[in-house]
Structure formats: C-alpha cells, structure tokens
Amino acid sequence: MKTTIVASNSPITVVGGGQVGPDDLKDALQLAPMCVAVDGGANLAVAQGVEIAALVGDFDSVTSETLSRIPSARQFKLAEQETTDFDKALRSVAAPLIVAVGFSGGRVDHQLAALSSLARHPHQRCLLIAGTQLIFLAPPNITLPTRAGDVVSVYPLAAVRGQSRGLEWPLDGLELSPLGRLGTSNRATGALTLSMDRPAALLMVPRDLMQQVAQALLRPDAAGWPALAE
Known part of the structure; x- marks a missing residue:
C-alpha cells in the first residue's frame, strides 16, 4: 500500500546505506536539497551534518546515536519485510524528481533489487547515482x-x-x-x-551529465509512466 510520508514540489534526495562515493551525497543535494534517509543511510547523512526530513525503513542498520539525533516525529518505521527499504522509500516520497544515492556497490543482490524497484514504481522519476553512471527508468x-x-x-x-x-x-x-x-x-x-513502448528499460548514461539529465526528466515531454496497479 502506498502511503505518502514526504511530499515536495521540489526534487528530493534519498540516501541509502550502500556504498556512497565521496561526492555522491553532496552532488545529489545540490540538485535536491531535501533529504530522506533510508535505514542505514541516516548514519551517513547525520555524520555529514545533513538535516533529515524523514527516516524510513526497518531501522535494522541505524545506530542508536543516529536515531537520537533525528526527531521522533520524523522517524517512520516500516517493519514489513516483503519489500526493500528503497522500495519503501519510493512508495513514501512524492516529488517531481528523486535523486538516489547509496543503492549501488557492495552486495549485488541489493543492487539488483534497487534496479527492480525503479521499474516497480514507473510513475516516479528517479535518478540513481551509481559510480560513474546515472541510471533511471527510461520514460516514454x-x-x-x-x-x-x-x-x-x-x-x-x-x-x-x-x-x-x-x-x-x-x-x-x-x-x-x-x-x-x-x-x-x-x-x-x-x-x-x-x-x-513500456516501462521496462533502464537507461544508463555518464554521470557528468547529471544536471542535464535531471532537467530533461523534469520537462513535460518526459512525463513518467502511470503507477502500477496495487
């Protein structure tokens, strides 16, 4: 079930607990200043002094110190285990563009699950930073x-x-x-x-086109796909 936790008329950064390059979060926040943390991604955001608008996930990899620095009203524990934390975040955020970091590198199964989540939520315009590449679901x-x-x-x-x-x-x-x-x-x-012809292809382009890709995804002629039926 989709429940919107954070809504914004501006792009939102979603940070996860996977591998994050030295400039990943900074680059994402330049495009999307509001930050939503997914589980262990909160540890990184807090360590870098980033204000967290919301923390979502099952909290199994968030330290107690990190939790103590996030107001309880901004903590949204979603304990069900049928979907990944990234999937939960895509269900919970409403924004014209989501810039995601911390969902690539490390475990291959986690990377594959993140890529599948892009297709499970085709109505979301989500730009995933992955090393030297940008990955997103190709719009119509x-x-x-x-x-x-x-x-x-x-x-x-x-x-x-x-x-x-x-x-x-x-x-x-x-x-x-x-x-x-x-x-x-x-x-x-x-x-x-x-x-x-359908929301089933991932487009991968060089990371140094991030600003231009974000602008292209926000244009009306790049309108996203309809949401999948619940």
Missing part, C-alpha cells in the same frame, strides 16, 4: 544532450521496444529482452532522443 520519451562517443546503455528488465535517434546502433525495429538482445554499451553520436 526523452531527449538528452549526450555527446559523440558517450557510452549509453539501454538495459531491458522485460521485453521492450523503442525508437532512437543519436545512437550508433539504433533501437528501431528491435525487441530488447533480458534473455535475448540487450542494449548495453551503445554509443551516442550526438544528442539522444529515445522513446520506449
């Missing part, structure tokens, strides 16, 4: 200012079709599938225009 239509030679991957989570302009190997007429043809390690020939 998007235009990005990629540069010639930029590595662009379109990874299918299910059978999906799309059309593209600005890729060395176009997607037109192809079906991508996790058990068939993949769209990884493509290259941009310039600005990229992409359209997909």
Whole structure:
C-alpha cells in the first residue's frame, strides 16, 4: 500500500546505506536539497551534518546515536519485510524528481533489487547515482544532450521496444529482452532522443551529465509512466 510520508514540489534526495562515493551525497543535494534517509543511510547523512526530513525503513542498520539525533516525529518505521527499504522509500516520497544515492556497490543482490524497484514504481522519476553512471527508468520519451562517443546503455528488465535517434546502433525495429538482445554499451553520436513502448528499460548514461539529465526528466515531454496497479 502506498502511503505518502514526504511530499515536495521540489526534487528530493534519498540516501541509502550502500556504498556512497565521496561526492555522491553532496552532488545529489545540490540538485535536491531535501533529504530522506533510508535505514542505514541516516548514519551517513547525520555524520555529514545533513538535516533529515524523514527516516524510513526497518531501522535494522541505524545506530542508536543516529536515531537520537533525528526527531521522533520524523522517524517512520516500516517493519514489513516483503519489500526493500528503497522500495519503501519510493512508495513514501512524492516529488517531481528523486535523486538516489547509496543503492549501488557492495552486495549485488541489493543492487539488483534497487534496479527492480525503479521499474516497480514507473510513475516516479528517479535518478540513481551509481559510480560513474546515472541510471533511471527510461520514460516514454526523452531527449538528452549526450555527446559523440558517450557510452549509453539501454538495459531491458522485460521485453521492450523503442525508437532512437543519436545512437550508433539504433533501437528501431528491435525487441530488447533480458534473455535475448540487450542494449548495453551503445554509443551516442550526438544528442539522444529515445522513446520506449513500456516501462521496462533502464537507461544508463555518464554521470557528468547529471544536471542535464535531471532537467530533461523534469520537462513535460518526459512525463513518467502511470503507477502500477496495487
């Protein structure tokens, strides 16, 4: 069940307890100054002096010291174990854009679960910072200012079709599938225009395009997919 805990008309940063690069949280907060912590991500946020608007999760990896520094009114314990803490956060936040850090690196199963959560919540525009890459669910239509030679991957989570302009190997007429043809390690020939027929493809682009990608996701022509039925 979806219950909105934090709502904002501006982008929100969601920080998790996975591996976080030295500039990840700072870069995210420059785009999305309000911070929601997911479980152990609160330890990092508090250590860096970041004000936490809300803490969600099962709290199994939050230290007692961290909890003592977050007002109880901002603590939302969601104890059910059927979904991940990142999934809980995506259910709990309403914002035009979510910038997520601390959900890549470390355990591969955690990374895969985070990527699946992007597809489970297709109505959310969520930009995941993952090392040198940005990962997000490809919206129905998007235009990005990629540069010639930029590595662009379109990874299918299910059978999906799309059309593209600005890729060395176009997607037109192809079906991508996790058990068939993949769209990884493509290259941009310039600005990229992409359209997909369903919310089942992850788009991966260079991290240094973060500001431009965020702006593109916020444009009306990049409107997200409808929410999945409960």
